[in-house]
Amino acid sequence: MITVDEKLIVTKQINEVLCRYAKRNLIKEFLFTFSFPNCSKENSKLKAKHINPLLETIYYYQGDIYPDTLVEVENYINTFLNELDENDLTALQFLTLNENYLIHIDDFENEDGSKYTKEEFEEKLGRYFAHKLYEPEKNGLNEELQEMLQNQISRLANEIDLSVLNKESISEILDAIELITE
Template structure:
């Protein structure tokens, strides 16, 4: 990060790099490992029996994560997040803030009715985002990351057909993951 006069400055380019890294690497890794738990990334050794039964269940629920699957999904997400180093987790947090950007602007505007100049507004909004990044537990950012990962699972399931499990199912899952993370 760039600092000027003890202010953290996140440039548009830095934000884009972090978000691209999170999407192309971390989200891709997450979706692959969720779809094929305990499998290496060697696509030639994947078999239909390697497809996560939880993914199949969510498929039959049409992408919804109901209470009977929520605990297991949360456990998997928490295990994935706990294995990330601080830099990867930060990149995922940036990606989450970027994905929820409009919601955060609405939340920020609802919290603070004051009138600002454009520069003041951008500075206050920047501080709002910085506070989320510096205190992710207290400001709900960690929960947003978990929700984002749940939504990625639902999105994946809505794009694939698991009615019959075969080698084409594996190819389809891998293809959709590539499309989602490109």
């Protein structure tokens, strides 16, 4: 981060780098380990029997996460998040804010309701986002992050066909992960 006169400055480039890193590395790792729990990333050793039965269930539910699978999904997400270092968690929080940007702008405008000049608006909105990042538990950012990760699992389940589990299923999952994390 860049600070100028005690103001935190997040440039467009910094935001893009953090979001790209989170998507291409962290989301990719998240989806891989969810799809193939307890497996190494060496694709040649993956077998159809290694595919997470929970992913199969969500696939059969057409990507929906129902109460019978929600607890397992939440446990997986919480375990994944707890194993991240602070920097990786921050990168995922930036990605979450980026994914929900328009929702946050609407919330900010509805919360505040004041009329600002463009510069004032950008400064106040920046503070709104910074507040979310500094207190993610209090401001619901952690919950948004968990929801975003649930949506990634749902998207993966919608991108693949697990009606027959075979070698092609593995390739299809890996290709879908690549597509999602581009």
